[in-house]
Amino acid sequence: MMDVIEAKGLSKVYKNGVKALKGVSFSIRSGRIFALLGPNGAGKTTTLKCLLGTLKPTSGEILTLGKQPFPDGVKDASFVPEEKSLYDWIKVPKMVKIFGSFAPNFSFERFEKLAKRLGLTMDRKIGELSQGNRTKLYVSLAFAQDVKLYVLDEPTWGLDPLIRKEVLNLVNENVVGGKTVLYSSHILSEVEEVCDDLIILKEGNIMYNGTLDNLKEKNGTNLSETFLDMFRGEKR
């Protein structure tokens, strides 16, 4: 299986001196659901930004879909960002039109189906949308693109349990065609339902890198227990 992402010795030190990543290495195979886990401040979003080329790593190498992502970005990927803020004064249909005009392989038909399935409120300005509806909008926009890699940062933020399950179903359905999903979340029970492989980050270092099955077989515990053991007694 081809690697969709290869990261070697990835480090990021921000201007304020914060060391967000301290030399992490991992690879993501094509056709897999890969989860990026860790408590707040572990380096999840920094990792995603480096992989997508929106942030320049301080050192280390990354290949995303065979190319260095910085500074040009990754064309054959779509992204649900953690910070779900679009142009607040624009109405949803207008936003979809604008997004669809520049996003690669975007299908309006697909968007409409997704928006209906997730129950997205269309007739509003983006600034008037609830947190849940913003997430629905971003997830619909991302999956309306026919791309090789879907990068989802907290893609169930603010959603009720039924819609949350629908998003997980969407993730599962999308790997059938050999697509790859990179999923970052702090909701372990959710990740446990979908992921094949995972890394757990702690303060910019990798604590676990492997399959979910191996983690369970080796530790004899579920994901939450392993995670809590790893971070027990420390501030989260």
Added chain:
Amino acid sequence: MHISLDYHSDVPVYKQIVRTIEDAILSSELKKDDGLPSVRKLAFDIKANPNTIAKAYFVLQSKGYVYSKPGIGYRVASPSKRSFEERLEELDKTLERIVIKMSRFSLSKEEIKKRTSEIVEKVFDDGCN
């Protein structure tokens, strides 16, 4: 065959699927040459990750429970006598754990025997075997 999954169990999901299908085959709920749903279909039906289903089918195939033919898909093989014995041994162990638990409640050997045979009678009388 009903496959129920516990995603938050310490038993990997692929193993839960393998166990359900193995048991359906050993108990003749699934018979030799019966077709199994495709990876895609089963993934969709039980809302699971298709990679997990593919792994479960791979394990079932390597254990000799199913075979696959190009263009036809996965079908039930006739499991060896050994697989049947192995599964029974596992169930024996489960029963053993329960008996050990009972013995810790200061029940006599005779009392435990009486209770377990009552359960056997009840199960067969109710026809839920």
